Structure formats: C-alpha cells, structure tokens
Amino acid sequence: xxxxxxxxxxxxxxxxxxxxxxxxxxxxxxxxxxxxxxxxxxxxxxxxxxxxxxxxxxxxxxxxxxxxxxxxxxxxxxxxxxxxxxxxxxxxxxxxxxxxxxxxxxxxxxxxxxxxxxxxxxxxxxxxxxxxxxxxxxxxxxxxxxxxxxxxxxxxxxxxxxxxxxxxxxxxxxxxxxxxxxxxxxxxxxxxxxxxxxxxxxxxxxxxxxxxxxxxxxxxxxxxxxxxxxxxxxxxxxxxxxxxxxxxxxxxxxxxxxxxxxxxxxxxxxxxxxxxxxxxxxxxxxxxxxxxxxxxxxxxxxxxxxxxxxxxxxxxxxxxxxxxxxxxxxxxxxxxxxxxxxxxxxxxxxxxxxxxxxxxxxxxxxxxxxxxxxxxxxxxxxxxxxx
Ligand SMILES: *Cc1c(COP(=O)(O)O)cnc(C)c1O
Numbered sequence: 001x002x003x004x005x006x007x008x009x010x011x012x013x014x015x016x017x018x019x020x021x022x023x024x025x026x027x028x029x030x031x032x033x034x035x036x037x038x039x040x041x042x043x044x045x046x047x048x049x050x051x052x053x054x055x056x057x058x059x060x061x062x063x064x065x066x067x068x069x070x071x072x073x074x075x076x077x078x079x080x081x082x083x084x085x086x087x088x089x090x091x092x093x094x095x096x097x098x099x100x101x102x103x104x105x106x107x108x109x110x111x112x113x114x115x116x117x118x119x120x121x122x123x124x125x126x127x128x129x130x131x132x133x134x135x136x137x138x139x140x141x142x143x144x145x146x147x148x149x150x151x152x153x154x155x156x157x158x159x160x161x162x163x164x165x166x167x168x169x170x171x172x173x174x175x176x177x178x179x180x181x182x183x184x185x186x187x188x189x190x191x192x193x194x195x196x197x198x199x200x201x202x203x204x205x206x207x208x209x210x211x212x213x214x215x216x217x218x219x220x221x222x223x224x225x226x227x228x229x230x231x232x233x234x235x236x237x238x239x240x241x242x243x244x245x246x247x248x249x250x251x252x253x254x255x256x257x258x259x260x261x262x263x264x265x266x267x268x269x270x271x272x273x274x275x276x277x278x279x280x281x282x283x284x285x286x287x288x289x290x291x292x293x294x295x296x297x298x299x300x301x302x303x304x305x306x307x308x309x310x311x312x313x314x315x316x317x318x319x320x321x322x323x324x325x326x327x328x329x330x331x332x333x334x335x336x337x338x339x340x341x342x343x344x345x346x347x348x349x350x351x352x353x354x355x356x357x358x359x360x361x362x363x364x365x366x367x368x369x370x371x372x373x374x375x376x377x378x379x380x381x382x383x384x385x386x387x
Contacts, residue, residue: 157300166195185259
C-alpha cells in the first residue's frame with residue numbers, strides 16, 4: 001500500500017488528540033446520561049461533567065460559565081450570533097459591518113440577512129489582510145447594531161486587531177462579535193480586555209471532536225439579547241435547544257485545556273517549522289507570502305506562485321502532501337478564493353496559491369520533505385511552461 005500524504009491542512013481540521021479521546025470515551029458508555037435528567041444519578045453525572053467543561057471553556061476566554069452556549073460548531077455559532085442579534089435588535093437598527101475576508105459561515109448568513117432587509121457593509125482589507133481601522137470608523141452609522149470581524153483568518157492566518165476594534169465598538173455602543181474558530185487555543189483571547197460581546201468557537205481546529213462548538217454571549221455591560229434560532233426544550237437558557245452531547249463537550253474542554261497549556265512552546269515550535277519551509281521556498285523567484293508576515297497564526301503559511309497553473313500545482317503536490325489551494329471548485333467552475341482576491345491579487349496569483357497548515361503532529365522532517373518537494377514541483381512546472 002502506498003503511504004498517505006503528509007497532512008498539512010490543519011486550518012481545515014485536526015485529528016483528535018489521544019488525550020482528548022481518552023477524556024471522552026467514558027461519556028459514550030458508562031456516563032451516558034442526559035444532563036437534563038434531574039431525577040437520577042445518570043443525569044447528575046452528565047450534568048457535572050458539562051458544568052466542569054463549561055467552566056474550563058469560559059475560563060479560557062475570561063468569560064463566566066453562564067456566558068457559554070454550546071452549539072454544533074462555529075458555523076452554527078456564527079449563524080446564531082448574526083441572526084440572533086439581527087432579530088433581537090432590528091428595532092434599533094438594521095446595519096451590520098463585517099469584512100470581505102470572513103469565512104462563508106459569516107458571509108452567507110449576512111447575505112441571507114440582506115434578503116430580510118438588513119444592510120451589510122463588507123469592509124475591504126489592506127494588502128496584508130488586516131482591516132483598516134479608519135475604514136471601520138467611517139462605516140459606522142447611527143443604525144449600526146453589530147460589527148462582526150474574525151479573530152484569525154482561516155486561509156491566510158492573519159490576526160485582526162480585536163482589542164482596537166472592540167474599543168471602538170464599545171465606546172459607540174455597538175455589539176462586537178468575532179469568529180474565533182481559528183484563534184481559540186492558538187492566541188490569547190480575553191473577552192474583557194478585547195470588549196467582545198459575542199465569540200464563536202469550535203473544537204475541531206484544536207484537536208477536539210468535530211460537531212461541537214460554543215457561542216460566548218456577554219451577560220453584563222452590556223447584557224446581549226439573542227433571539228434563539230433553534231426552539232425545543234429550552235436548553236442553554238433558551239438560546240439553543242437540544243440535548244447536550246456530553247462526550248463532545250468534555251472533549252472540547254480537554255482540547256482547549258491542552259492547547260492553552262502549551263500555547264507558547266507550541267507557537268514557538270510552529271514558527272521555527274514555518275521558517276524552515278519559508279526559507280526553502282524563498283530560494284525561488286516569484287513566490288509571494290499572503291497575509292501579514294508576523295501578525296498571523298504560527299502554523300499558517302499561505303503563498304502565491306507566479307508563472308504556474310494553480311490546478312497543475314495542486315495536482316503535482318497532492319501525492320506527497322495534503323494542502324489546500326486558494327481556489328475552490330463550486331459545482332460549475334473553479335473560483336479563486338474571495339480572501340486572496342480581497343488582498344488585490346490577480347486571478348492567476350489567487351488560483352496558484354497553497355495554504356500550508358502546520359499543527360501539533362507536524363515534524364521537522366515532514367517540513368523538509370514538503371519544502372523540497374514543493375520547490376522541485378514549482379521548478380519543473382515552470383520549466384515545462386517555458387519550453
Ligand atoms: C472552520 C471554521 C468555521 C466553521 O466551523 P465549524 O465548526 O466547522 O462549523 C468558521 N469560521 C472559521 C474562521 C473557521 O476556520
């Protein structure tokens with residue numbers, strides 16, 4: 001059997017850490033109770049485990065446990081934040097501000113809200129991928145109810161200045177939401193210091209299980225009102241009904257705990273690996289780094305390659321490495337990434353891009369192999385083209 005390619009797509013998802021799996025397993029079998037069953041020990045056990053997990057997750061972002069609403073992941077959290085705020089505050093205004101480089105789990109709910117009569121401003125970003133604070137200030141109107149700007153970009157890894165944005169929103173009395181799916185466990189997040197009112201989280205980008213996430217919803221200064229989008233048993237203080245998945249929630253908390261316990265050393269390790277990769281790729285001409293060189297996630301490297309076809313490049317690499325490209329196939333055609341286009345790239349450079357997502361299980365020897373193979377592939381594609 002041939003070996004599977006080296007996994008370098010950690011911005012898409014990550015494997016479950018064995019320690020996370022160990023923490024989860026008893027809650028599938030022995031402690032299987034429904035946390036809403038208040039009449040017997042099976043329910044109490046599940047409830048206690050969820051309570052502890054909620055405390056860990058809240059503490060990780062300097063929130064209180066009552067401010068954590070469990071969801072199925074960041075997509076649902078983003079939908080709940082945007083639609084839930086829009087529905088609760090539409091009497092105060094119908095204008096929302098976001099950016100052009102958000103994940104589709106923000107952009108699509110925004111497009112949906114436009115069909116209901118909300119107005120959305122999509123802020124451009126600077127060529128390094130960071131929002132222009134002056135543009136944000138100009139975009140704010142008396143009827144702006146919400147600003148939603150992601151913490152870390154899933155394609156180019158760029159970190160947005162959350163504290164600065166939060167300060168502006170706070171002084172203007174506008175709610176501030178961030179999509180923190182790529183940021184939690186990778187950079188310090190503090191809902192107080194950053195003036196965050198809502199934040200979407202997910203477990204599967206930090207070695208936790210897929211299908212579990214949370215929305216942080218501020219309860220004091222101000223108390224955020226949110227219209228539920230799922231109605232049922234009134235779980236999660238009425239904001240999100242549905243039986244809580246104890247194993248998923250326990251795994252989520254373990255994943256955050258593990259990530260935070262090694263955040264500094266792991267970031268240092270990833271930066272060193274990324275530098276090895278970057279240095280080898282820089283021996284070629286016509287390689288462009290996408291996104292700010294330092295204000296970015298440690299594990300993310302996104303480059304555009306001049307003079308090669310994007311599809312040919314990905315095809316050339318895929319037997320050796322699992323990476324992502326800046327173009328996505330929709331049902332009919334290949335579209336260049338909206339994020340790379342927002343940086344001002346030509347279609348060619350947006351198509352011919354590679355996202356390397358390094359993670360906890362990436363080794364130095366893998367990075368050397370990947371770097372050498374990528375350099376050779378680009379060289380031979382360029383040679384064929386110039387013949
Ligand atoms: C992965 C991701 C999402 C979607 O999260 P799910 O938990 O898979 O629904 C949303 N936003 C960003 C920035 C992401 O990276």
